Amino acid sequence: MKVGIIGASGYGGLELIRLLHTHPEVEDVVLFTSSEEGTIFSDRYSHLLNIYDRPLQSIELEKLAEFDVVFSSAPAGVASKLLPPLIGKGPRLIDLSGDFRLKDLAVYEQWYKKQAAPASAIAESVYGLTEWNNDAIQEAQLVANPGCYPTAVLLSLLPLLKDGLIDPSHLIIDAKSGISGAGNKPSQMTHFSETNENTAIYKLHQHQHIPEIEQTIAQFTEKTVPITFSTHLVPMTRGILTTSYAPVTEGTTEADLFDCLKETYASHPFVRVVQETDKFGTNQVYGSNYCDIHVKVDPRTNRATIVSVIDNLVKGAAGQAVQNMNVQFKLAETTGLLHIPAFI
Ligand SMILES: NC(=O)C1=CN([C@@H]2O[C@H](COP(=O)(O)OP(=O)(O)OC[C@H]3O[C@@H](n4cnc5c(N)ncnc54)[C@H](OP(=O)(O)O)[C@@H]3O)[C@@H](O)[C@H]2O)C=CC1
Ligand SMILES: CC(=O)N[C@@H](CCC(=O)OP(=O)(O)O)C(=O)O
Numbered sequence: 096m097k098v099g100i101i102g103a104s105g106y107g108g109l110e111l112i113r114l115l116h117t118h119p120e121v122e123d124v125v126l127f128t129s130s131e132e133g134t135i136f137s138d139r140y141s142h143l144l145n146i147y148d149r150p151l152q153s154i155e156l157e158k159l160a161e162f163d164v165v166f167s168s169a170p171a172g173v174a175s176k177l178l179p180p181l182i183g184k185g186p187r188l189i190d191l192s193g194d195f196r197l198k199d200l201a202v203y204e205q206w207y208k209k210q211a212a213p214a215s216a217i218a219e220s221v222y223g224l225t226e227w228n229n230d231a232i233q234e235a236q237l238v239a240n241p242g243c244y245p246t247a248v249l250l251s252l253l254p255l256l257k258d259g260l261i262d263p264s265h266l267i268i269d270a271k272s273g274i275s276g277a278g279n280k281p282s283q284m285t286h287f288s289e290t291n292e293n294t295a296i297y298k299l300h301q302h303q304h305i306p307e308i309e310q311t312i313a314q315f316t317e318k319t320v321p322i323t324f325s326t327h328l329v330p331m332t333r334g335i336l337t338t339s340y341a342p343v344t345e346g347t348t349e350a351d352l353f354d355c356l357k358e359t360y361a362s363h364p365f366v367r368v369v370q371e372t373d374k375f376g377t378n379q380v381y382g383s384n385y386c387d388i389h390v391k392v393d394p395r396t397n398r399a400t401i402v403s404v405i406d407n408l409v410k411g412a413a414g415q416a417v418q419n420m421n422v423q424f425k426l427a428e429t430t431g432l433l434h435i436p437a438f439i
Contacts, residue, residue, distance in 0.1 A: 096120050096424065099162040099186070101127045101154055101177060104139060106279050107168035107191045110413035112147065118417065118431030120424070125162070127154045129169070162186045164420050168413070170278070171303075175212035178237065182219055187423045188237045189416045195220035195239035196307050206303040223419040224249055225428065226363045227315055232422045240419060241311075243411030244270050244304045244326065247337045249311050250366055251388045251403035254359035256316045260352055261341035261399055263320040268308075268339045270324065273331040273377070276407045284328070295328050302326050333408055334377025339401040349392040352399055356388055364429055365410065365418070377404045383436040384414035406436075 098115055102108045103126035115121045126136055128151035136147040152158065159165050159181060167174040168191040175194040182188070197203040200211035211217070221235035222228055224246065232238055241249070248268055255261045271294075277285045284290075284297065305324050312320045343352070353370055360366035369375060369389045380387055389402045405411050414432055421430045 096163040097122060097161070098124045098420075099127060099159055099165045100124065100168060101129075101159075101165065101173070102168035102170075102191075103127060103136070103151065104131065104279075105168055106275050106408055107412045107416075108166075109140070110408040111166055111168060111416065112143070114409075114413055114417050114431060116146065120426060120430065125158075126151050127159075128152070129154060129173075156180055160184045160186065164189065164423075166416055166420075167191065168416075171207050172209040175210070175216070179213050179216040182216060182237060187235075187420065189223070189240055189419055189423075190220075190238070191240045191412050191416055193239075193242060193303060193307065195237060196222060196241065197310060199306075199310075202306050202310075206301075206306055222311060222314070223415065224311065225415060225418045225422060226250065226360065226366060227253060227311075229422055232419050233425065235423065238416075238419045238423070240412065240416045242304045242307055243272065243276055243335055243405070243407040244302070244324075244337065245307045245311065246411050246415060247335050247386060247403040247405045248304075248308055248324075248339065250386045251337065251356075251390075251401050252339055253312065253315050254355050255341075255352060255390075255399070255401065256312060256318060256320065258355050259344055260347045260355055261401075262344055263312075263318055263341070266320060266339065266341045267323045268325070268337060269327070270335065270337040271327045271329045272407060273334045274328060275332050276335070276411075277328075290328060291330050293328075293330060296325055297328055298326055331377070333381060333406050335405050335407045335411060336377055337403045339399075339403075341399055341401070343392055343397055343399050347392075349390070349399075352390045352392065352401075356390060365432075375402055375404065377406070378438055379436055380404050380406050380410070381437045382406060382409065383434050384410050384418065384432045385436060386410050 174190040223238040
């Protein structure tokens with residue numbers, strides 16, 4: 096397969112390059128830039144010396160049309176303009192931004208504060224939560240890869256909501272992310288001296304992933320569930336941990352929740368359900384495409400605590416994007432993705 100990457104120099108792009116390099120079906124990966132045409136990529140990133148000693152190329156529609164797959168890993172508002180002209184042409188398209196995820200254009204514009212993609216392109220796009228949308232992804236030309244937080248939240252909650260094991264009316268989700276989630280462009284929020292030795296809540300009640308999570312719960316469970324969702328920045332580079340709290344429904348036990356998750360993901364190797372553990376954290380999925388889920392019920396309150404961890408750059412971005420490419424090309428989902436997490 097011949098693959099093109101828009102936004103190759105960003106964190107998501109670098110992770111796509113890392114994963115695709117050892118993918119057995121990928122013969123060539125061409126890197127595109129909007130700002131550094133001609134730069135030898137290994138001059139920019141010395142970890143790629145002797146691997147990518149090739150110049151970055153400018154983004155041109157005719158060139159993109161020649162690939163089997165084009166990944167776009169650019170900020171919101173870019174793919175909505177670059178990818179629609181490729182619809183109906185050769186390449187499969189996988190966008191890592193939020194541009195094609197929200198089906199209601201007005202909702203996108205409200206939460207992203209940007210102009211939405213054309214309605215015809217949104218109508219074509221398929222939400223790329225691989226474990227839940229496999230059949231549609233196989234047929235899709237344009238895949239909207241999920242956001243990092245929604246991936247962790249949805250994989251852990253969808254089975255329990257679908258089977259009516261937790262009460263959706265009191266759902267609270269607390270999420271924590273490493274700083275690479277904000278991309279490689281430095282900002283006040285990600286400045287070392289303001290992130291080191293600090294944990295901060297941000298975008299309170301305004302995070303753009305709120306409508307994405309609510310839309311997807313409705314899509315797969317047919318339930319309208321308004322969520323309380325809080326995001327925190329913690330001083331680590333990679334990783335997301337989400338903790339969700341909800342009352343269990345009448346008669347539901349901890350074993351029911353565990354069995355539901357275990358059965359749902361029995362044939363999905365990237366989702367692992369952990370029963371007994373004293374310690375559960377982001378390092379158990381670091382650098383890998385796994386999403387690990389842990390659930391407990393507090394018998395004093397009858398509330399479930401559902402915890403989920405992913406690497407935001409792998410299962411939360413590039414890894415899931417490659418998983419979706421595998422599905423589109425009818426390869427085994429795990430092709431090129433079975434890295435063991437870097438635990439320490
Ligand atoms: N970081 C994460 O954990 C996750 C990120 N995402 C989403 O994936 C996308 C990429 O994220 P991330 O890699 O972190 O972002 P970065 O900011 O690290 O990189 C984005 C890249 O996009 C390119 N770019 C910028 N402007 C344009 C433009 N106008 N046209 C084309 N390319 C452009 C830049 O490269 P150049 O200047 O060379 O063109 C830049 O390196 C974002 O939409 C993000 O929200 C999704 C899930 C997780
Ligand atoms: C730590 C951090 O800043 N994370 C980012 C995640 C960005 C992202 O994934 O945004 P998309 O909706 O474009 O996918 C955030 O909270 O906005």
